[in-house]
Amino acid sequence: MSAKEPRRLKTVLRRFTNLASLIHVLQTQKITLLSPASWDDKNDAHFMAEYKQKIDAQTVLALCFTQSQETYHHWRVFSGGPDGVCIDFLRKPLIKMLEDTEGVTAQYMNYKMLGDLKSVPKLNAAELPFLKRAPYVDEVEYRAVYVNRNELLGSLDLEIDLNWIKSITLSPWMPIVQKASVVSTLRSIHGCEKLKIVRSTLIENSTWRGIATNARKD
Secondary structure (H helix, E strand, C coil), X not given: CECCCCCCCCCEEEEEEEHHHHHHHHHHCEEEEECHHHCCCHHHHHHHHHHXXXXXXXXXXXEEEXXXXXXXXXXXHHCCCCCEEEEEEEHHHHHHHHHHCCCEEEEECEEECHHHHHCCCCCCHHHHHHEEEXXXXXXXXXXXXXXXXXXXXXXXXXXXXXXXXXXXXXXXXXXXXXXXXXXXXXXXXXXXCCCCEEECCCCCCHHHHHHHHCCCCC
16 A cells, blocks of 8 residues: 655645755756765665666666645755755646656656565566655655666756746745845846745744734633
8 A cells, every 4th residue: 555645736846955056057047967876865875776787777867856835854854954945846847848858757756665565576677766665755756867878977967947947945944134145146147037036934934923922821
């Protein structure tokens, strides 16, 4: 039995990353697939390494997105610290570009309980890059994987249109005093003058706090 997934966003794919990566995206109008060898989830990195070995490829690169609502997990794990950002890409043009790129396979992750796999025949190698354990189901991940069997590459840049970026959300840990300067710098990049940029209020929301402030006394 597959783990139950949370509700998915319908129109965007989100990329949680950092300011340096965001600036690279905006200035070059490209997104970058990188080696999964340094991923924090060592089980996931192992699956990718085994996949590379089993298909006898020189290069396997990846880039991960999510359809999840904003969560503390996403910010802390993928964009921890004040320089974290979340890029909201329009889903349809991004997926079409990935599907049209030679060597790239992109699909939603399949989440399984460990016990689900003990009683099934051996997996096909092609399943490995898109399989994760059920405790990660809340990530609602969409993953792009690039394979090159003949050439060794450290990264792969894919061109995007800046109009595919619906909005940018800055880290909830970014000091408020720094927000205006960061927004001004990002909007100074060519083509980004009207980019929607907000700061997450996940950990400090006045409306949520007001619920406690306005609670009745016992």
